Amino acid sequence: MIATLRAIGFDNRLGLRLVIASLIVGSVLSVLSTSAQLGASYFRQRTDATLVLSRIEDTLASPLEQAVWTFNFDQVDVILDGLAADPNIAFVELQSSTGQSWTRGDPDEQAATPDDQRVYELVHKLDNNRSELVGVLDVRLSLDAVRARVWAEFWTTFLTNLAKAYIAAIALLFLVGHMVSRHLRKIADHVDNTNADNTNALRLDRAGSEKTDDLDRIVDAIDRFECRTREQMDALGNEIIDRKQAEAEARQALSIRSQFLATMSHEIRTPLNAIMGFLHLIATYKDIDDKPRVYAETATKASHQLMSLMNNSLDMSRIEADAVEIKMTPTDIHSLAKDWHQSAEGMRHMRDKNIKITLDVARDLPPLINMDASHVTQIVSNLVDNAIKFTDAGEVDIAIKNATSDGNPAIDIRVSDTGNGIPEDARARIFERFTQADSGMLRAHGGSGLGLAICSELARLMGATLTLDDRIRDGFTTVFLLRLENVALVDLPT
Numbered sequence: 001m002i003a004t005l006r007a008i009g010f011d012n013r014l015g016l017r018l019v020i021a022s023l024i025v026g027s028v029l030s031v032l033s034t035s036a037q038l039g040a041s042y043f044r045q046r047t048d049a050t051l052v053l054s055r056i057e058d059t060l061a062s063p064l065e066q067a068v069w070t071f072n073f074d075q076v077d078v079i080l081d082g083l084a085a086d087p088n089i090a091f092v093e094l095q096s097s098t099g100q101s102w103t104r105g106d107p108d109e110q111a112a113t114p115d116d117q118r119v120y121e122l123v124h125k126l127d128n129n130r131s132e133l134v135g136v137l138d139v140r141l142s143l144d145a146v147r148a149r150v151w152a153e154f155w156t157t158f159l160t161n162l163a164k165a166y167i168a169a170i171a172l173l174f175l176v177g178h179m180v181s182r183h184l185r186k187i188a189d190h191v192d193n194t195n196a197d198n199t200n201a202l203r204l205d206r207a208g209s210e211k212t213d214d215l216d217r218i219v220d221a222i223d224r225f226e227c228r229t230r231e232q233m234d235a236l237g238n239e240i241i242d243r244k245q246a247e248a249e250a251r252q253a254l255s256i257r258s259q260f261l262a263t264m265s266h267e268i269r270t271p272l273n274a275i276m277g278f279l280h281l282i283a284t285y286k287d288i289d290d291k292p293r294v295y296a297e298t299a300t301k302a303s304h305q306l307m308s309l310m311n312n313s314l315d316m317s318r319i320e321a322d323a324v325e326i327k328m329t330p331t332d333i334h335s336l337a338k339d340w341h342q343s344a345e346g347m348r349h350m351r352d353k354n355i356k357i358t359l360d361v362a363r364d365l366p367p368l369i370n371m372d373a374s375h376v377t378q379i380v381s382n383l384v385d386n387a388i389k390f391t392d393a394g395e396v397d398i399a400i401k402n403a404t405s406d407g408n409p410a411i412d413i414r415v416s417d418t419g420n421g422i423p424e425d426a427r428a429r430i431f432e433r434f435t436q437a438d439s440g441m442l443r444a445h446g447g448s449g450l451g452l453a454i455c456s457e458l459a460r461l462m463g464a465t466l467t468l469d470d471r472i473r474d475g476f477t478t479v480f481l482l483r484l485e486n487v488a489l490v491d492l493p494t
């Protein structure tokens with residue numbers, strides 16, 4: 001049954017919608033045309049019926065008056081019967097002036113509310129130019145029969161038209177299903193199943209005579225589109241292969257470069273350590289004059305800068321070569337913070353700065369925190385080094401806070417200073433490699449501009465974030481914030 005319905009297109013939604021639409025339009029048009037047709041027919045029949053009334057005056061009034069005048073009552077009956085035979089005449093009444101009365105029809109039924117009514121006075125002309133009223137004829141017209149006929153005609157015509165519309169709709173449904181929908185379904189299936197492996201061209205199952213219409217244009221367009229897409233995909237595939245190859249080559253080149261840099265840095269650092277050691281010995285040698293001592297001290301400073309540059313280059317190449325290993329271990333943050341403070345004092349001394357270094361560790365921090373202590377220390381000492389380097393008076397503060405929120409364990413490490421600050425336009429780019437806020441700094445302080453880039457890369461590798469904090473507080477001009485997220489805060493076993 002379902003298969004049969006399918007075969008004639010009953011599962012064809014497009015066809016069904018067309019059919020419903022055509023049925024609605026067909027029914028409305030049928031009602032309108034039938035109404036117009038039958039309205040005209042009704043008015044015609046009404047005019048004809050009214051015409052009968054008008055003709056009574058000319059045709060029947062005189063014979064009837066003669067029959068009444070001559071008391072030929074049989075003739076009166078014949079005339080009135082003839083009149084009442086008209087289906088639209090509902091009631092006829094004749095009252096003679098001598099008191100006789102004739103009626104035809106029922107005055108209480110249709111004639112009570114006639115569609116038209118005429119009253120004729122039957123007058124007999126006497127010889128001496130006088131006339132005498134012989135009777136009054138009352139004729140009432142009812143169009144109920146006309147209306148009933150028109151209604152019956154309306155329904156017959158309407159239902160016939162409707163039946164024709166239904167038959168046409170079912171034929172349409174079948175034709176749409178056969179000529180359009182099944183091809184559309186095939187097109188949809190083809191587009192659904194098209195992929196790199198399925199390269200069959202789309203072909204519709206159609207008779208030759210049906211060809212070269214809109215469906216064929218769609219099929220041709222889809223074929224052309226698939227051809228173009230296949231060509232583009234091939235080109236894209238080749239491009240991806242080329243790019244992957246180029247990427248692999250670039251990676252290899254980068255790795256070779258990083259390896260070379262690492263080896264060179266190591267090879268340079270070894271003799272540099274020896275140079276620094278001997279320069280220190282010369283500078284602190286007691287029997288040396290002031291001038292060579294100053295030379296030795298200057299050379300020591302330069303060698304420290306060179307060492308720092310080497311260290312930074314080595315770190316950067318290790319990051320680029322993905323050789324940085326993150327090791328999370330339970331760490332005593334309180335004692336680590338004290339170490340940071342101590343080494344900050346050492347840096348201050350080295351840079352010969354008369355500034356205060358303060359440490360503020362929140363009391364609510366648990367004793368042990370799971371983190372990569374060595375890389376966090378590297379970041380903090382870079383930040384502290386910068387803070388001391390760029391601050392000539394005032395203080396440098398290291399603050400550690402518990403930033404756990406919504407059950408996510410986190411700690412904030414802030415390094416703040418009261419130095420010159422970082423100009424607004426430079427804040428966005430100081431984390432980039434080889435970038436310094438202002439070129440004058442290079443002359444004044446040295447440095448490679450790699451420190452913060454290394455710090456933010458290390459932070460990223462640890463899943464932490466390093467930002468320049470805009471919320472400046474307590475007279476500090478520069479505040480760096482290192483947020484360590486998802487660090488498990490480990491409580492000591494009780």
Ligand SMILES: Nc1ncnc2c1ncn2[C@@H]1O[C@H](COP(=O)(O)OP(=O)(O)OP(=O)(O)O)[C@@H](O)[C@H]1O
Pocket residue numbers: 308312386387388390417419420421422430435436437438441446447448449450451452453478
């Ligand atoms: N605390 C700070 N106060 C003012 N400026 C800062 C501060 N920290 C960083 N900067 C600015 O950001 C720039 C980049 O810092 P970064 O640590 O990357 O490089 P550097 O210190 O110049 O060189 P390197 O760290 O490689 O020796 C600095 O040159 C400086 O202009």
Ligand SMILES: [Mg+2]
Pocket residue numbers: 382385386447451452
């Ligand atoms: Mg630095």
